[in-house]
Amino acid sequence: MTEREFSRILGWPGYKVYRHEIDEAKRTLRLWVRRDRKNKLLICGNCGGRGHRVEEVRERELRHLPCMKYQTWLNVEYYRVKCPKCGLRTERMDEMAGKSPFSKDLEDDVGLACESAPARQVARRFQLAASTVRAIDLRYLERWSKSRNRPVVKQLGVDEIYLGKRQKFLTVVSDLATAEPLWFGPERKEATLDEFFARQLSAMQRGRIQAACVDMWEPFTKSILKWVPTCKIVFDKFHVMQHANQAVDEVRRAEFYRKGGQKRGFIKGKRWLLLTRWFNLDNDKRQMLNELFRHNRKMMKAYLLKESLDRLWTYKYEGAARRYLNRWIDQLKWQRLKPFEKLARMLLRHEEGLLNYCRMKVPFGVVEAVNGNIKALLRRGRGYRNLRYLLLKAQQMAASKTEFVTMKKVA
Ligand SMILES: [Zn+2]
Helix, strand or coil: CCCHHHHHHHCCCCEEEEEEECCCCCCEEEEEEEECCCCCCCCCCCCCCCCCEEEEEEEEEEEEEECCCCEEEEEEEEEEEEECCCCCEECCCCCCCCCEEEEEEHHHHHHHCCCCCCHHHHHEEEEECHHHEEEEEEHHHHHHHHHHCCCCCCEEEEEEEEECCCCCEEEEEEEECCEEEEEEEECCHHHHHHHHHHHHCCCCHHHHCCCCEEEEEEEEHHHHHHCCCEEEEEECHHHHHHHHHHHHHHHHHHHHHHHHHHHHHCCCCCCCHHCCCCCHHHHHHHHHCCCCCCCCHHHHHHHHHHHHHHHHHHHCCHHHHHHHHHHHHHCCCCCCCCCHHHHHHHHHHCHHHHHHHCCCCCCCCCHHHHHHHHHHHHCCCCCCCHHHHHHHHHHHHHHHHHHHHHHHHHC
16 A cells, blocks of 8 residues: 555545555554645644744654554654744644544544443453553543533532442532533532532522522532522422331331231331332232231321322422421321321421422432432442543433433434
8 A cells, every 4th residue: 555545544634644664463554644735734732823833843653543453553743833822832633632642533432432331341342451441531521521512500400429438428410401410529518519619600600590409418408508599499309208218117117026926927028018109019019018007007107108298299389288298297196107207397397498399390300310320330330439530421421311312302
């Protein structure tokens, strides 16, 4: 092949191959690349300003996409230019990925492969170290992130993920409209979220936030209202129902220890049934529960209380929702269901945030979906000690999913 043909195969506009070397024993192909004579536009790598004088010629070795069975290396000539604003700088060259020892074409291929496979697998395919693949993927994602338009955020979701004994909690802020995580912060303190509002959003962006969907974790609510006083705090139904499930479970345990002998048998092994919604149970399972309820009125009451709490979110009008909540709490009188009395006190303390759902609708379950995706990423691959990498990865996951959904809608 001639240099001319190699230039065409390389396909870098404005560049040509002026020398090549094929090593059959090592199965490598090496191409020397430089600017075309016609391509004279030089751009400062720092400020993007055009038209500078060449001060210095340099060469860099880049690993490129393989050419059939040959590993390909490029020796690329580039310039140091004198910029009136920045002084002596390296020219901007889109085919190089910054200071990376890989060409941008190769980095894009590795990044694309990482979208659907774990780093270790991609590493084997490209014959690179897994840590190198992760570093390439991170740069690829940063470029992707830079090129995107960001929609205005109107509704926030704030939640935490438990990472384990050592790292404890991770605070996750997400956009409820796109189901995309916006920011991660270590721990789950008021100061954690303060950091998000102070560093990530401008005053104007903060002003556009209308609602936040959170769990009943005081520090988050405090931080939100401090930074966006007009924001409507809406407590996530999912979390409230989790508390109700916990109350059912506490009643179940207390009943199990209170009852002896044969009656214990009715309660044993029913935990999962009691924590499942009635409409999700088939007839057999419903009968099993009914049998338990015939022998244990307390369990029945607890289960019905949990199931009926759900209705709180079906009301359109605040007054009606408030009446329903009060009626629900009234039912607890004389029942001696301590865990539910505790829950009732909690609900009353957070009444405004519960009723806010009548004033401002937010999509429930988004926060949980975002958390689920992050947990799936954490399970799938190690090497997410870098939070920035984890965030970009989760954002990419969310973005590709929405693209998928819109594509389906069109089809
Ligand atoms: Zn410059």
